[in-house]
Amino acid sequence: MTDSKIKSISKESKQAKLPRKEDFSEWYHELLMTAEIIDNRYPVKGMCVWFPFGFAIRKSVYAIIRELLDPDHQETQFPLMIPENEFMKEAQHIKGFEDEVYWVTCGGTTPLEVKLALRPTSETAIYPMFKLWIRSHADLPLRIYQIVNTFRYETKHTRPLIRLREITSFKEAHTVHATWEEAAEQVETAIARYSQFYRRLALPFLVSRRPSWDKFPGADYTTAIDVIMPDGKTLQVGTAHHLGSTFARTYEITYESESGEQKLVSQTCYGISERCIAALISVHGDEKGLALPWEVAPVQVAIVPILLGDKEKVLSVCRELQGKLATEKIRVQLDTSDERPGAKFYKWEMKGVPIRLEVGPRDIEKGVVTLVRRDGIKKTVPMDGLALAIAAEAEELQAALYQKARAIHESKVKDVSTIEEARAQTEGGVALVPWCGEVDCGHQLEDQVGANMLGEPQYQSFSEAACAVCGKKSAGRTYMARQY
């Protein structure tokens, strides 16, 4: 055996690489830790700690949500605790959540006369207040949202960012309208906003109308957004519910119409949680770590100085560049840590930094920097006009990120016509199955395929086909997948 061979073997073993992405679960858990997004060592089941870096991603991701909602929604905040009597008013709603509620039963050592629920979602906290706030048609439409934590006593296995007992970042919007039709329109608007949101994260998604047995407890219907994860399972990353007047009746939310009658309002609610970040990192990430879209990267540009020769000169050029880019509102970090350049390259790749600049004596001599994109493309760029060049690269990078995600997404959705095909397809992807729309056929589909029904695709139409269960011809389809 030669020396070089021994050397290369030992070198390999020292590279702390992530597991292959095909081993998705393992890859996901290690990435969360190594890229410093979530620390799941907190000793309570289903409750995790955001690392500051992960929280910085959360901040910029939620900034997009706020930007999209703020034009016609008002941000607000309701209490975490809901009195039992309010919580228990809406029967369908209780049925959906009662097994998952945490109860506060004592204040200090004194038992409480009225138990307090930790919100699993906030309808029953918000709607009694809506009753007080809404008097007339002039108060409508009312649109509010809050970004809060919610608690659900999950009995299934919890997963960081995906299935939690404390959801830390639940954005829930609640709207109130004069008519059912206006509320229906609001559901469409909500889905449109969410679509923009996921597009900005460069994430492809599916939109479907959930089957009646899987809608939000108390809703007339639920439209949902799902992202296909690398293992082919789908992750529900957004829902919009038409609540009709179910809660309006229960909480007596009425308004005086122009003609002077008291009328029940129609309502919607729609939510997004930190699952959007699970999707973001899972879809774009690779064996080198995160790959973040420009807009949400806590560090957009990392400058790695190559400290050879006149080190002071190199550093001062780097600082100058850093200052210039910062002036252009680019989140830039100069890495002056005491590591070798190669180690820094790997570190920033792990953190998903879109663009890295290498600046060494050779570059300075020529008045250029070496620009390396997270997708591996390497260029030499003049220092003059660097900010503009970076902006152009960022845009291309965003397009490339989406293209790549899109190609994978499309390869994971297939039309099938039989139960057998659906079963095979849902092993590692999403099946589009002909379905007549009958509830019976739906349940049989789920049972026989061994996967869940996401529901009817929205904004698409299909030719007639035979229902995979009963054979009846219709233009109906449903997505089916194994779900997180």
Added chain:
RNA sequence: GGGGUUGUAGGGUAGCCUGGUCCAUCCUACAGCGUUCGGGACGCUGUGACCUGAGUUCGAAUCUCAGCAACCCCA
């Protein structure tokens, strides 16, 4: 809802079957010093762990039970 596996330094692991050899292995991390630095540097010197509780035993990381926590599979 059902089943399975696991818990050893900050992270990843060896040891467990067959109790004593272990003041616990290796990689990484961390601290100090020096040499280095265009894709994961090297040397030297240090730091740091048997999930919690109960039990069995002369003796438990190792066996038993319970709790807590984590992961995987199936409905």
